[in-house]
Each structure stands twice: as structure tokens, then as C-alpha cells.
Amino acid sequence: MTSDSRLVPIALPDTRARRVVERLLEGSGVTLNGDAPQDIRVYHPDFFARILHQGTLGLGEAYMDGWWDCERIDRMACRLLQHGLGEHAQTPSERLMYRLQAGFFNLQSRARAYIVGEAHYDLGNDLFERMLDATMCYSCGYWKRADSLHAAQRDKLELACRKLDLQPGMRVLDIGCGWGSLAEHAARHHGVEVTGITISREQAELARQRCRGLPVEIRLEDYRELQGRFDRIVSIGMFEHVGHRNYATYFQTVRRLLPEDGLFLLHTIGSNNSEISADPWINRYIFPNGVLPSAVHIARASENQLLMEDWQNFGADYDHTLMAWLANVDAHWHEIADRYNERTRRMFRYYLSVCAGAFRARNLQLWQVVFSRGRPGRYDAPR
Known part of the structure; x- marks a missing residue:
């Protein structure tokens, strides 16, 4: 197991951010606080707002901070990508910022x-x-x-x-x-x-x-x-x-x-x-x-x-x-x-x-x- 078995997932808050995330997950085979190895167990009420605002950066940092866990992140990632969520993984501002940086600067210069x-x-x-x-x-x-x-x-x-x-x-x-x-x-x-x-x-x-x-x-x-x-x-x-x-x-x-x-x-x-x-x-x-x-x-x-x-x-x-x-x-x-x-x-x-x-x-x-x-x-x- 990858998570601390002593941790109990929180009751999911009734917020717009949570509902948006649930809609994105529909049909992917990944659920919130479910029992399957690929399911996401949520430990922090601000998890949903964080990933909606920060995309994959927020998702990864939230995992590092212990805000969520998953027994098999590899299965979760595979299902989400096959479901097409990779297209929504980055926020528009993140994509724009990288394109501007890469366009104006040589990020791999000597x-x-x-x-x-x-x-x-x-x-x-x-x-x-x-x-x-x-x-x-x-x-x-x-x-x-x-x-x-x-x-x-x-x-x-x-x-x-x-x-x-x-x-x-x-x-x-x-x-x-x-x-x-x-x-x-x-x-x-x-x-x-x-x-x-x-x-x-x-x-x-x-x-x-x-x-x-x-x-x-x-x-x-x-x-x-x-x-x-x-x-x-x-x-x-x-x-x-x-x-x-x-x-x-x-x-x-x-x-x-x-x-x-x-x-x-x-x-x-x-x-x-x-x-x-x-x-x-x-x-x-x-x-x-x-x-x-x-x-x-x-x-x-x-x-x-x-x-x-x-x-x-x-x-x-x-x-x-x-x-x-x-x-x-x-x-x-x-x-x-x-x-x-x-x-x-x-x-x-x-x-x-x-x-x-x-x-x-x-x-x-x-x-x-x-x-x-x-x-x-x-x-x-x-x-």
C-alpha cells in the first residue's frame, strides 16, 4: 500500500470545484474515495480548488503535501489519459507561459x-x-x-x-x-x-x-x-x-x-x-x-x-x-x-x-x- 492506512478520507465538500472534478472523472473508471486501486482518496477539503486552479502542478504538489493518495497512481494516470483528461491537465495560463518562455528564450542554452x-x-x-x-x-x-x-x-x-x-x-x-x-x-x-x-x-x-x-x-x-x-x-x-x-x-x-x-x-x-x-x-x-x-x-x-x-x-x-x-x-x-x-x-x-x-x-x-x-x-x- 502506498498510503497511510490510519488516514481516513474526508467527507467530500459540496462545492462547485468538487462537482467539476466529478464531472471530469465520469466514465474514466476513477472515482473519489472509492475502493478500487486507481481511486483517489481525498484528505484535504481544498484539494478540488487547488487542481482546478493549478492543473497538473497542483495535482502533483497536493500529492507531495499529502492532500490525497491512491493505491495505484499508475493505473489512475493511465485511465485518466485514456479518458482524454490529458487535454485538460494544464491550465491555459500554464500553457501560455511555457510557450512564451520557449518562444522568447532558449531554455536549454549553454x-x-x-x-x-x-x-x-x-x-x-x-x-x-x-x-x-x-x-x-x-x-x-x-x-x-x-x-x-x-x-x-x-x-x-x-x-x-x-x-x-x-x-x-x-x-x-x-x-x-x-x-x-x-x-x-x-x-x-x-x-x-x-x-x-x-x-x-x-x-x-x-x-x-x-x-x-x-x-x-x-x-x-x-x-x-x-x-x-x-x-x-x-x-x-x-x-x-x-x-x-x-x-x-x-x-x-x-x-x-x-x-x-x-x-x-x-x-x-x-x-x-x-x-x-x-x-x-x-x-x-x-x-x-x-x-x-x-x-x-x-x-x-x-x-x-x-x-x-x-x-x-x-x-x-x-x-x-x-x-x-x-x-x-x-x-x-x-x-x-x-x-x-x-x-x-x-x-x-x-x-x-x-x-x-x-x-x-x-x-x-x-x-x-x-x-x-x-x-x-x-x-x-x-x-
Whole structure:
């Protein structure tokens, strides 16, 4: 159970805000103070007014504050999205504010590149070590044949290496290397030299420890500062931080660093539409300044820069990955509870659960796209 069984839901106030919320929930399979795992149990009388005024930001913050609970937030989120409530999740003022900011400012400029690292990835290696598996992959696993999180992440890393056709002695660039997952795997099992870059100091420190003794260099560096030439380039779970104003620069950078016969693999969460937006709660508490690309964004930005060789979608696998991370958080939180408060625990539970529901509802996708500079011959992508 995710809630405190001692808490008793309040009697629902007879207010306009409550009636509006009930009308929105009609037909979704989610009820207020019901007994089903996906039902919302309300503990604060101002809950309804808060979410009507603040949308998803208010919903997430109210959960962090203990104003409501739900046994299975993932099921709740999936049902609400399938019911179409995602269209009403943000208030008009929230959508307008983000569009104005994104239109007039480069929210992912060089000067702002390290914000997400400091706000999220630097939160604490001890937390992420308990949430993730031994590979320290913080991206979608590949569950085609896997029966565990560790197997799914190992298979994802191997799939990327096979798609890149890694050969011993190659120089590989890992843009957004995280805690060194791909760098370690590629160097250890494929005999390549890897340069990994990240904008997180905590990630860089742990990645260097994990890759000690291997031909791996980890740098604290923004992708726009890169120089040199690499036989293969890979970017797993980083493109979500690039931002639409920088997509062209990103692909130009990859082209500049890639030789004529090189290959580039892009692994990214994708949006079903090309609207420039961000969930206000995720933007504030999890990934500041993040924005998800659409298929159109990727195709347009890479046009005249790189040739698309292969496109694979295994977004449904992110549901399994996120639920495995959630199970790890629940199982191991007591080990770090003295270093993180209850609000942080609820923040992570809400984040992982809601995202799992979004992938289950197929509102979000996970793409692996392979590019070249137009190398001769046929490219056959492994699956």
C-alpha cells in the first residue's frame, strides 16, 4: 500500500470545484474515495480548488503535501489519459507561459545547460543507486526477452552496441553518458574506447569510478563544446534536454563529429504531437527545461544533416521499466530515509507512477533511431 492506512478520507465538500472534478472523472473508471486501486482518496477539503486552479502542478504538489493518495497512481494516470483528461491537465495560463518562455528564450542554452544536472541528477547517487539496477541505466530497458530490470537494461545496452556495429579499437562518443552505463558496457564487451560527457557532477564522479581500468574518459561538458572525430556516436536519454531551439545545432554537431562511414544512435522519449509544451509539475520538480521531441522535430532537424537508417519504437517497455524503478524505491527507501524527507519520497513515487501510466496509455513513446552520413550499402538493424 502506498498510503497511510490510519488516514481516513474526508467527507467530500459540496462545492462547485468538487462537482467539476466529478464531472471530469465520469466514465474514466476513477472515482473519489472509492475502493478500487486507481481511486483517489481525498484528505484535504481544498484539494478540488487547488487542481482546478493549478492543473497538473497542483495535482502533483497536493500529492507531495499529502492532500490525497491512491493505491495505484499508475493505473489512475493511465485511465485518466485514456479518458482524454490529458487535454485538460494544464491550465491555459500554464500553457501560455511555457510557450512564451520557449518562444522568447532558449531554455536549454549553454548558460542553462547544467540546471537539470544540478536539480535532478545531482540529487544523490545513493538514491539513484537504490532506484536503478546494477547497470545504473536511467533510461528505458528492452523487455523483448528480459524477465528482470537488470536483464532488460543489459539487453538495451547490447542492442545499442549491435545497432552501432561496434568493432574493437573504435572511438565512441556517448553524449549524455549518465553514470557510465553504455560506456562501461561498450568498452568491456566490445573493446572500444569511449568518451562520455554529462552535465551532472555526481554522475561524472560515479561514472569515473565505475569505468576505472577501462579505456573510458568521462567529461563534465556540454555537447556544443565537443571537438574531434568519433567512429560511432550514441546518445541515450539525453535528447529530451536539448530543446527545440537547439535541435538543428545538435544534429549539426553530430554530423561534424562523425566520419563519412560512421553511425549515430539516438535513444529518446518521444511525443505524439509537435506542440512545444512541458508538464508544469515535471518541469518544476523533475526535469527543468525539458521538452519531448516529436517524430517531425527529429526528422526536420536531421534533414540535410544525417540519413535516417532505422527507427524503432519500444515505448511500451518504459511502463515495465518505471514500475521496476518504483518497486526498488519502495523496497529500499528505508535505507536512505534519514537523508531524504517524506516529500521527496512522494515526489519520486508520483513521478515514476504517472510516467508509467502515460507510457501504458501510449501517450508517450520511446524511440531508437539510427543515422549515418550516407554510408554506402545496406543497413540491417538488429532487433
